[in-house]
Amino acid sequence: MGDFFKRVHVIVAGIPRGSVMTYGQIASIAGNPRASRAVGYALRATPSGTELPWHRVVNSKGRISFRETLQGDDDRSLQRVLLEGEGVVFRGSGSIDLGKYQVSF
DNA sequence: CAGCTGACGCCAT
C-alpha cells in the first residue's frame, strides 16, 4: 500500500458520525485533487473488519456509488442503511443534501 | 516496463 492509501484511510477515519465527505474532497486533502478514483480504490481495498466509516463517503452529486443489495430489501444499499442509521436523510431521487451533511474545512 | 481497472468528476449532448 502506498502513502496515498494511508492518508485516505486516516481522513475517512476522521469523518464525524452523521456527516459525509466526497471522493474528490478526500483526494484533494490527501494531496491529489484528481485522484478521486484512487480514493474509491483505496476504500474497496480496505479489508473488512476494520472500523473505517467507509459509508460516509459519497460522490460529488451526493449519491451512493457502491451498491450492495441487502437481503430482503432490493432497492436499498447497505451504505444507505448505515447513513440513515446516523440520521442522514435521503431525498426521493436517492441523493443527500451535501450542503447539510458534507464536512467542511 | 506496459497495459488494465475502478465504490470518481466534469463537461457536452
Added chain:
DNA sequence: TATGGCGCCAGCT
C-alpha cells in the same frame, strides 16, 4: 434530468 465520453491517478497483472 439523464446519459455518455474522456481524463485522472494509484495498484495490480
